[in-house]
Amino acid sequence: MAGRKKERFVQIKRFLTNGKVLFGSIVLLLLVFTSITAPFIAPHDPNEQDITATKRPPFWMGGGDSNHILGTDSLGRDVFSRLLYGSRVAMFVAVVGTFFAGLIGVPLALLAGFYRGAVDNLISRFVDIWISFPPILLSIVLMAVLGTGLTKVALAIILVDWTRFCRVIRGEVFNITEKDFILAAKAIALSNLRIIVKEVFPNIVPLLIVLVTLEMGIAIIVEAILSFVGLSVEASIPAWGQMIALGRLYIHQAWWIMVFPMMCIIISVFGLNLLGDGLREVLDPRLKVIEMK
Amino acid sequence: MNNYLVKTSNLKKYYSEEGGISFFSLGSRKSLVRAVDNINLFVHRNEVLGLVGESGCGKSTLGKTIIRLEEPTSGKIFFEDQDITNLSQEGLKSLRKKMQIIFQDPYSSLNPRKTVFETISQPLKVHGMVFNKSETSDRVADLLQKVGLEKSHMERYPHQFSGGQRQRICIARAIALDPIFLVADEVVSALDVSIQAQILNLLVILKNDLNLSILFISHDLSVVRQISDRVAVMYLGKIMEMAPSENLFSSPLHPYTQALMSAIPVPDAEIGWHPIILQGETPSPSQRPKGCFFHPRCHKVFDICDKEDISLNEISQGHFVACHLYNGRSPLQK
Amino acid sequence: MNDPLLSIKNLKVFFHLDIGILKAVNGVSLDVQKGQIVGLVGESGGGKSMIGLSILRLVPEGGKIASGKILFEGKNLLNLSEDEIRIIRGSYISMILQDPLTSLNPAFRIRSQIIDVLRLHKGYDKKESELIAIEMLHNVGIPDPEKNIRKFPHQLSGGMRQRVVIVIAFSCNPKLIIADEPTTALDVTIQAQILRLLKNLSIEYQTSVLFITHDLGVVANLCDRVAVIYAGEIVEIAQTRELFMNPRHPYTKALFQSIPRHDMKQEQFYSIEGITGTPIDWPERCKFYPRCSEKLETCKHTNFVDFVTYSPDHLVRCLKY
Numbered sequence: 010m011a012g013r014k015k016e017r018f019v020q021i022k023r024f025l026t027n028g029k030v031l032f033g034s035i036v037l038l039l040l041v042f043t044s045i046t047a048p049f050i051a052p053h054d055p056n057e058q059d060i061t062a063t064k065r066p067p068f069w070m071g072g073g074d075s076n077h078i079l080g081t082d083s084l085g086r087d088v089f090s091r092l093l094y095g096s097r098v099a100m101f102v103a104v105v106g107t108f109f110a111g112l113i114g115v116p117l118a119l120l121a122g123f124y125r126g127a128v129d130n131l132i133s134r135f136v137d138i139w140i141s142f143p144p145i146l147l148s149i150v151l152m153a154v155l156g157t158g159l160t161k162v163a164l165a166i167i168l169v170d171w172t173r174f175c176r177v178i179r180g181e182v183f184n185i186t187e188k189d190f191i192l193a194a195k196a197i198a199l200s201n202l203r204i205i206v207k208e209v210f211p212n213i214v215p216l217l218i219v220l221v222t223l224e225m226g227i228a229i230i231v232e233a234i235l236s237f238v239g240l241s242v243e244a245s246i247p248a249w250g251q252m253i254a255l256g257r258l259y260i261h262q263a264w265w266i267m268v269f270p271m272m273c274i275i276i277s278v279f280g281l282n283l284l285g286d287g288l289r290e291v292l293d294p295r296l297k298v299i300e301m302k
Numbered sequence: 303m304n305n306y307l308v309k310t311s312n313l314k315k316y317y318s319e320e321g322g323i324s325f326f327s328l329g330s331r332k333s334l335v336r337a338v339d340n341i342n343l344f345v346h347r348n349e350v351l352g353l354v355g356e357s358g359c360g361k362s363t364l365g366k367t368i369i370r371l372e373e374p375t376s377g378k379i380f381f382e383d384q385d386i387t388n389l390s391q392e393g394l395k396s397l398r399k400k401m402q403i404i405f406q407d408p409y410s411s412l413n414p415r416k417t418v419f420e421t422i423s424q425p426l427k428v429h430g431m432v433f434n435k436s437e438t439s440d441r442v443a444d445l446l447q448k449v450g451l452e453k454s455h456m457e458r459y460p461h462q463f464s465g466g467q468r469q470r471i472c473i474a475r476a477i478a479l480d481p482i483f484l485v486a487d488e489v490v491s492a493l494d495v496s497i498q499a500q501i502l503n504l505l506v507i508l509k510n511d512l513n514l515s516i517l518f519i520s521h522d523l524s525v526v527r528q529i530s531d532r533v534a535v536m537y538l539g540k541i542m543e544m545a546p547s548e549n550l551f552s553s554p555l556h557p558y559t560q561a562l563m564s565a566i567p568v569p570d571a572e573i574g575w576h577p578i579i580l581q582g583e584t585p586s587p588s589q590r591p592k593g594c595f596f597h598p599r600c601h602k603v604f605d606i607c608d609k610e611d612i613s614l615n616e617i618s619q620g621h622f623v624a625c626h627l628y629n630g631r632s633p634l635q636k
Numbered sequence: 637m638n639d640p641l642l643s644i645k646n647l648k649v650f651f652h653l654d655i656g657i658l659k660a661v662n663g664v665s666l667d668v669q670k671g672q673i674v675g676l677v678g679e680s681g682g683g684k685s686m687i688g689l690s691i692l693r694l695v696p697e698g699g700k701i702a703s704g705k706i707l708f709e710g711k712n713l714l715n716l717s718e719d720e721i722r723i724i725r726g727s728y729i730s731m732i733l734q735d736p737l738t739s740l741n742p743a744f745r746i747r748s749q750i751i752d753v754l755r756l757h758k759g760y761d762k763k764e765s766e767l768i769a770i771e772m773l774h775n776v777g778i779p780d781p782e783k784n785i786r787k788f789p790h791q792l793s794g795g796m797r798q799r800v801v802i803v804i805a806f807s808c809n810p811k812l813i814i815a816d817e818p819t820t821a822l823d824v825t826i827q828a829q830i831l832r833l834l835k836n837l838s839i840e841y842q843t844s845v846l847f848i849t850h851d852l853g854v855v856a857n858l859c860d861r862v863a864v865i866y867a868g869e870i871v872e873i874a875q876t877r878e879l880f881m882n883p884r885h886p887y888t889k890a891l892f893q894s895i896p897r898h899d900m901k902q903e904q905f906y907s908i909e910g911i912t913g914t915p916i917d918w919p920e921r922c923k924f925y926p927r928c929s930e931k932l933e934t935c936k937h938t939n940f941v942d943f944v945t946y947s948p949d950h951l952v953r954c955l956k957y
Contacts, residue, residue, distance in 0.1 A: 188410035193475065196371055197425040198398040211415040356823035464911045494679040495850065499894045499907035521823070524898040528905060551898065565828040566898050567853035571880035573899075575857040577828040582779075583793050584823065 023291045030291060033222070033284025040277055043093050044100035051090035053077075055247045059085030064263040082252070082266045083259055091247040092273055098241075098248040099277060101159060102232045103225035106166035110224065113167065114174025115217065119205050121175075122182025133179075136172050144169045148231060152240040159242045162235055166228045173227075177220055178213055185212045215292040222285035226278040233274050249274050306380070307483060307515050308345040308368060313338055313377035315360075315367045333588035337363040339539035340377070342614065345483070350509060350516045352530030352547065354523055354562075358587055359536040361519045365485040368517065369401045370394060381483070399429055402476040406488035408468035412460040418471055419456040422446070425478045445474040448511075449504060466497035470504065477508060485517045490525060502529055523566060527551055532620070535559050538587055538595050541614055545621040555623045557602045594626065602627060639710065640667035641844050642691070642812055647704035649686050649695060656917035660686045660699065662868035668812065673838055673845040675859035675876070677852060679891075681912055683868035684848045688814040691846075692729060693721050708812070727757040730805035734817040736797035740789040746773075746800050747785040750807060757808040772803045776833055795826035799833070806837055813838075816848045831858055852895055856880055861949075864888050867915045867923035874950035884952040886930045922955070932956065 024030055043050075065081040066073040067088075073080060079088040121132040148165040155161045185191065186209065194204045229249075235241040236250025244251070249270040256267030315338035337360040345351045355361045366372040368379055370386065378387045386397060405411040412421055422442045423432070432438040443453040449470040460468055469489060476484060486505065490498040506529060509516055520526050526533055527547060534544040535556065543556040554560045561578040568575065580599040585591060591598050597607035606626050614622040615629065649661035661683045668674045676684045689695050691706055691713065706713040708729065713721065725731075733739045740749060747769065754765040766785075773781035776799045789797055798818060805813055815834070819827040835858060838845050847859055855862050856876060863873040864885065872885040883889045893906040910927045920939045925931055935955050943951040 189405040189407055190411050190413045192366075192371060193403070193405065193411055193472070194424075196369070196398065196403050197428055197475075197479070198395040199424070199428055203428075208413055212413070214415075356825065464913075466911060494912065495852075496679065496891060496894045496908040497911065498896070499905035502896075502905050503907060522896075523824075524896040527898050528896045528902055548901065551901075561825060563898060565824045567828075567831070567851070567857040568897060568899055569852035569856045569880065569892065569895050570897075571856050571877040577832075579829055579832065580825050583795050583826065 020291075027287045027291050029283045029287025031287075033280045033282075033287055036276060036280025037222075037284060040096055040100055040280075043096040047093040047097055051087075051093045053087035053090040055086060055091040055094040056245060057086060061085065064259065064266070066263070067265055079269055080263070080265045082255065083263070088252075088265060088269055091252060092249070092269060094247040095249040095252065095270065095273065096277075098159065098246060099229045099232065099274075102163050102166055103228045103281075105163040106170065106228040106231075107221055107224040109163075109167040110170040111174050111217070111221065114171040115178055115213075117171075118175045118178035118182055119209060119213075122179045123186055123201070123205050123209060125183075125186075129179075132175070136175050140172050140176075145231070145234060148235060149238065149240060152235060157240055157243065159246065162232055162241050165235070166231050169231070170224055170227065173224065174220060178217065181213050181216050182209060185209050215288075218292070219285045219289045222281045222288065226281035226285075229274060229277055229281075305347055306344045307347045307349075307382060308343075308517075309380040310341050310343045310368060311378040311380070313341040313343070313364075313367065313379060314375045315363055315372060316375045335587045336360075336539045336590070337587060338367055338374075340613070341539075341541060343368075343534065343541065343544075345515050345517060347482075347515055348509070348513055349532065350518050350530045352526035352533040353517060353519045353536060354521065354526050354533060355536035356521055356562075356584060358538075358584060360539040360587070361521075361536050362487055364536070365403070365487050365517055365519050369403060369483075369485055370397075371403065395429075399479040400481050401483040401485070402479065402481040403485040403487060404469070404472050404476050404489045406491055408465045408472065408492060409460075411472050412468055414460055417457055417459055418442075418446070418451075421460075421471065422475050422478055425475065429479060431479070441478075442474075445478055448477070448508070449474045450500075464497075465493050466500060469493065469501055473501075473504065473508070477512060477514075480512070482513065483515050483517070485519065487519045488521070489518075491520065491522065498525065505529065523563060535562070538585065538590055540595075540624065541622075542596065542625070543621075543623045544614065549621050555617065555621070555628060556625050557600045557627075558596050561599075561601065594624075640707075641670045641672075641709065642666075642668040642846070643705075643707040644687070644691070645705040645707065647687065647690060647706065648702040649683075649690055649699055650702045651699045653698075653916065658914060658916045659868050659918070660915075661690065662915070662923075663704075664865070664868070664870050666863055666870065666873070668844050668846055670811070670844055671838070671842045672861065673835070673847055673859045675855035675862040676846060676848045676865060677850065677855050677862060677891075678865035679850055679912060681867075681914060682865045684865050685816050687865075688731065688816045688846065688848050691814060692725050692731060694731075726753060726810070727808040728810055729812045729814065730808070730810040732798075732801055732805050732813060732815040732818045734820050736794065736801045736821075737789060739801050740797060742789050745786055745788055746792070750785070750800070750804055753804050753807050769803070769807075772807060773800070776803055776837075777829070794822055795830065798822060798830055802830070802833065802837070806841065806843070809841055810843060812844045812846065814846045814848070817850070818847075819854065820849065820851070827854075834858070852891065864891070867912065867918070869923055869953065871924065871953050872951065874946075878947070878950050882947075882950070884946050884950070884957065885924075885954050886928045886956075887924045890927075890929070922953075930956065 062081050063083055063085040065077050067080045068075050068078045077087045077089065081087055117132050121129040148169055151165045151168060152161060155164060191204060191208060194208050232241060232248065233250030233253065236248045237254045239254065241250060242248050252270040253267050260267055317335040317337055341364060353361045353364065363372060367374050374387060378385055381397065381401065389397065419442055422445055423438045426432045426438060426441060432441055442456060446453060446455060451467065451470055463471065490501050493501065502525065505516065508514060518526060518530055530547045532544065532546050533550045535542045535558065537558055543550065543554065543559050550559065554563055561580050565577040578601055582599050593608040593610055594612055597603045600607065612624050612626055612629060614624045616622050617628050644664060644666045647661050647664045651658040651660060664687055676687065678684045690701055693713065695701060701714060713724065747766065750769040751762065751765040754760050754768060760768065770781045770785055773785060778784055778796055778799055819830050822830060831854060837843065849855060859876050862876050862879050863870050864887065866887050872879065872888045883892055890908045894908060896902065908927055915923060922935050922941050925935050932955055938955060941953050941955055943953050944957040946952045946957055
């Protein structure tokens with residue numbers, strides 16, 4: 010038992026002492042927290058309009074009040090509450106989009122990397138063709154075809170991003186399938202399916218975790234862009250990109266309407282990227298350094 | 303009746319190698335790599351056959367082809383007198399219990415994400431040799447002990463072990479299914495000299511205890527001498543010489559074998575070192591010279607060597623050579 | 637002739653890892669005379685490569701030369717500035733590494749790699765350099781040098797690449813060459829060619845060679861003197877003949893016993909119990925103690941074992957003497 014426990018302990022210690030992982034995890038946890046608890050902690054209904062209190066500045070500026078700590082937008086809606094609710098949209102697309110993009114991309118990558126030859130050619134060409142459409146353009150076209158709405162946004166993200174999963178994981182699968190332990194598994198007469206699931210897949214999990222965090226950041230950005238062009242969720246659902254689009258009109262009079270959602274996006278994406286970076290550092294290279302000696 | 307455990311008959315394994323830029327595989331030059339070319343090999347029961355050769359000679363490919371980890375291009379493989387060349391996947395599965403393989407690189411032969419227990423118990427479970435957790439645990443512990451490791455090592459991961467220990471784990475995995483034939487592909491080449499001896503000792507013990515036959519593939523003649531009963535020397539896909547170990551080392555007949563042996567520096571300051579320096583380099587396996595393809599580098603070449611190829615002939619009891627010198631044609635004849 | 641060309645004095649190279657201090661080189665002293673070929677043998681992880689790298693101040697990231705002196709023609713290399721050591725590298729001291737594929741730049745033809753070195757260190761112009769390069773390639777036995785000089789490294793075989801590396805190493809007539817496992821990746825028949833070439837060049841140019849390897853056979857037939865290293869410390873050093881006829885240190889003896897020989901059949905394979913391990917936070921006593929079959933009671937408690945002169949020019953670091 011000593012081996013396993015010590016392993017876990019050392020791993021956990023590595024996670025906790027890496028600055029990037031720490032910061033990124035905090036951001037992620039914050040996002041998860043706000044997306045779950047938004048209805049309970051938001052001071053106002055995000056759609057509640059108050060014509061008497063439009064374009065109020067944040068509380069620390071002249072004219073602001075503690076009722077609306079980050080001010081209000083052009084329709085008198087509370088910015089802070091809208092930000093909190095906006096995190097739900099962000100999290101929804103990030104989690105759902107990433108999950109299903111992976112669900113499509115990873116199995117194809119496993120097949121391509123394991124069987125190689127004709128299978129790989131077919132899948133790789135397919136990915137190449139799919140990638141040749143500019144991603145944002147593709148999303149926009151898809152949205153135009155599918156119509157708007159939260160689930161459609163997630164769908165658009167899935168359809169665009171699965172190729173990234175596929176490409177990156179495929180490369181790693183190639184590396185892994187060149188190792189002797191795969192050949193050893195064949196020598197034991199393990200079926201191909203079992204080899205892929207039990208031998209190959211566990212070895213791509215670290216890379217997959219990193220990829221997931223990066224993808225989540227990308228999903229948030231894509232959603233924001235789509236919101237910005239009005240192709241995302243319905244007007245009644247607050248979303249950060251939408252807030253930016255609306256706030257753009259009032260940037261000189263009420264900069265906070267646009268700036269705060271922008272900051273939310275930036276911090277979220279930055280945090281997720283950092284988490285991915287840190288995880289990559291922690292999960293693989295260090296083990297190898299000590300082995301070398 | 304012969305007591306061959308394994309026998310190959312005109313076994314060939316060819317690869318097509320693509321050269322040049324191939325963009326949709328158009329306009330690429332395909333060259334044929336004859337990795338294993340018309341090999342007639344046999345291994346007796348309870349015997350260690352050493353398979354030596356330099357890099358690129360095809361010994362590794364031969365090892366894998368014999369146990370059908372690579373599919374032969376043509377020819378036949380016999381195991382316990384049964385033709386296994388075209389056996390289906392079903393048939394192969396039961397065969398796999400009897401023939402196993404150990405690889406060279408202890409760092410890539412074990413799944414880094416699995417514990418030792420998971421790795422060794424896997425073949426047992428796949429072939430239905432154990433039925434419950436405690437039985438599995440006992441069996442794995444037993445195997446670990448056989449290879450000189452401890453029960454407590456079961457729960458550890460590969461990266462916690464040294465190269466030599468990892469090879470032991472690989473050996474434990476290989477003998478888990480009670481095989482009678484083992485292919486050892488450069489199993490000590492990546493280990494330190496002092497550890498090599500440990501692993502060799504282990505293999506000899508296992509061979510005797512478990513009645514194994516071993517195809518011991520190595521580029522290191524010194525190691526091969528110590529462990530093999532018979533030795534086959536390979537060059538560019540063909541066997542140049544095959545003989546009982548002591549015969550081969552005391553009187554090597556093929557010029558390549560002679561050069562190979564003389565080239566090894568002996569760790570002894572008294573004995574002088576006078577290697578037969580071969581001309582040039584080993585040709586690429588896709589561009590083999592005509593006739594006997596060792597002839598461009600051979601220090602005993604004569605006129606027929608570049609015209610006619612020659613296959614293995616039994617010169618004396620159990621001693622096979624593929625060389626014109628021993629074919630009744632001497633340099634003095636025309 | 638009295639002053640050695642290279643004199644390493646008490647070199648220590650440490651790596652500070654999060655699990656402890658790795659003492660890769662722990663107080664190594666070694667001399668190389670002019671024109672001499674000195675072998676440094678040990679198994680992997682023994683620290684021998686690190687010594688070679690330290691001489692040229694190429695210790696990898698994470699490692700530090702903690703103390704000691706490396707005197708080259710009297711000057712301490714560790715005190716030189718970056719610019720000064722750059723002048724030394726390549727023209728006074730050259731290095732030949734194990735993998736010629738990574739020693740040569742795959743993106744450039746052989747010609748430019750040799751010419752660059754000649755022009756940098758000797759100041760020849762392009763035309764002169766090319767002629768000299770072709771001649772040198774011919775001298776090391778590369779067929780058709782005019783044609784082969786235009787090739788890229790991956791178009792040549794391993795043996796040819798190593799010859800090119802040797803040409804580059806010898807091109808500026810260095811006083812010392814550090815060869816780190818230069819033939820380990822090559823076939824035995826090619827190794828024989830390369831070793832003979834190396835010996836001839838060394839004699840012809842009076843170049844000293846520090847030959848780092850794990851192969852005792854190579855060392856026995858190439859080197860004038862041999863030092864045996866274990867866990868970052870030199871345990872024995874003597875003239876080649878003397879060492880092979882009269883090994884004294886238990887590790888040296890055990891090592892010799894465990895080598896398989898192709899010229900005789902051994903009745904049993906001797907191996908050394910246990911594994912070398914990585915010297916992280918090891919106690920200061922004799923590093924071989926845990927595996928030694930001849931250990932004494934005092935070995936456990938003595939913190940620093942010094943060299944003993946067993947016979948002229950034969951030093952052993954062992955309490956038994």
